[in-house]
Amino acid sequence: MTAMTSSARPLLNRRLAEFGTTIFAEMSALAVRTGAINLGQGFPDTDGPEEVREAAVRALRDGRGNQYPPGPGIPELRTAVAAHQQRRYGLSVDPDTEVLVTAGATEAIAAAMLALVEPGDEVIALEPYYDSYAACVAMAGGTRVPVTLRPHEGRFRLDLDELRDAVTDRTRLLLINTPHNPTGTVLTREELAAIAELAVERDLLVVTDEVYEHLVFDDAEHIPLATFPGMRDRTVTISSAGKTFSFTGWKVGWITASPALITAVRSAKQFLTYVSAGPFQYAIAEALALPESYFEDLRADMLTKRDVLAAGLEDAGLTVHRPSGTYFITADIRPLGETDGIAFCRALPERTGVVAVPTAVFYDHRELGAPFVRFAFCKKKPVLEEAARRLKAAGTR
Missing domain, CATH: 3.40.640.10 (Type I PLP-dependent aspartate aminotransferase-like (Major domain))
Structure with missing residues (x-):
């Protein structure tokens, strides 16, 4: 059966016309297709307590x-x-x-x-x-x-x-x-x-x-x-x-x-x-009633992971803005001779076996976010170390 349509009006509410498939879906699909390490979407790779x-x-x-x-x-x-x-x-x-x-x-x-x-x-x-x-x-x-x-x-x-x-x-x-x-x-x-x-x-x-x-x-x-x-x-x-x-x-x-x-x-x-x-x-x-030691251990573990990934990204030639919070790192790709974060992230899985998210999609002023990409470090430490190794070995520097 063919869906009924009107040539005068699109099906999608015009308030949502500018929003397509989220970047997370696109990058996660790339990770699955290429077998890359997914440091794009912010979800841990281990369960909680x-x-x-x-x-x-x-x-x-x-x-x-x-x-x-x-x-x-x-x-x-x-x-x-x-x-x-x-x-x-x-x-x-x-x-x-x-x-x-x-x-x-x-x-x-x-x-x-x-x-x-x-x-x-x-x-x-x-x-x-x-x-x-x-x-x-x-x-x-x-x-x-x-x-x-x-x-x-x-x-x-x-x-x-x-x-x-x-x-x-x-x-x-x-x-x-x-x-x-x-x-x-x-x-x-x-x-x-x-x-x-x-x-x-x-x-x-x-x-x-x-x-x-x-x-x-x-x-x-x-x-x-x-x-x-x-x-x-x-x-x-x-x-x-x-x-x-x-x-x-x-x-x-x-x-x-x-x-x-x-x-x-x-x-x-x-x-x-x-x-x-x-x-x-x-x-x-x-x-929420867990002892304070749980929250302290969580911070300490994430801090270690932040520093592992930050060091790996720096070693691969990117400029790293080391975060004071969350479990994301923003990196500047311009030292690699790159300026388009969206193109960079779309090519990165095939090139290095790692997935990141282009920060430009989170801006109205896309040009201000163009050289930045986001990596998630809420993963097991060996996964982060392997991602860093792949980035360096693939010649991102």
Whole structure:
């Protein structure tokens, strides 16, 4: 049967016309076809703690979460999220009215945009940005306004003057990501204080994506924006279990915010998945209560892996921007005589047996991201060492 079409109008909603297949799907398909090591998509190649996995099995066997869980999330997980915020950041959160469980952080972002943004509203996001940001703003009918993080002295930095100048009378909210994917930048206390002052001054909402909150290195410190003066009632804070506990397929995320903001976001979220990941919610509730040694060991392990891959990339001739957070490294390909990251990444699997992601796809200003590529180091150490060996042996230098 031939699908009915209209010559006057394309099938795809025009708000999504600029978004094709994600770069992650394209690069992962290349990895499968060529047998290359996939350092493109950010998922670990090992499962998380055995006790957390067993907690999910117990929930399944005991019949907890096999039917629809409560719309806001199970009480145990909402209580665990609230306890986590209090223990780590001194943030007092009511688990009954100020926590909402979502199908990962991606749904949380979508629900927040659909709930809080109307057609004509401007949303300022830090460029480069996770690709779902642009799509979620578009689906809400908003206009994204990028403020570019630029490399300076080994770190991608936010120009606070540029951020302030980007705010107009049409600006509805700021979409902030720290620790930042893909650059690995962790916004400093001073930068966050300036963002908070701007939000209060211009009466802006702020959505903060903090999914890498436990993956900060060296002297960096993750500070939730909601802890700053005037921000508690205007900030939607998003996090998830996938990056912290290495169960990315479970898709358990959460939002913390004031009751009014939670009510607004839940109004949109209930018509997306409604609920999800029932048994896994019980397991993540236990995971959030793991001792501090777990989180310390996670950081130490990722720091070792970061340094292994960074050294390998440098040895292969790339300029490395060593991240202060997340599990991604941004590398500059210009020392190799290359300037087009997209072409470079499409050729890299056949050339070296390694897959990376071109950072340009995360920019509106594609030319600013053209020479950068992103590598994920959330893999086993021997895998990273082999990737480094392949890159050097293939003559990338």
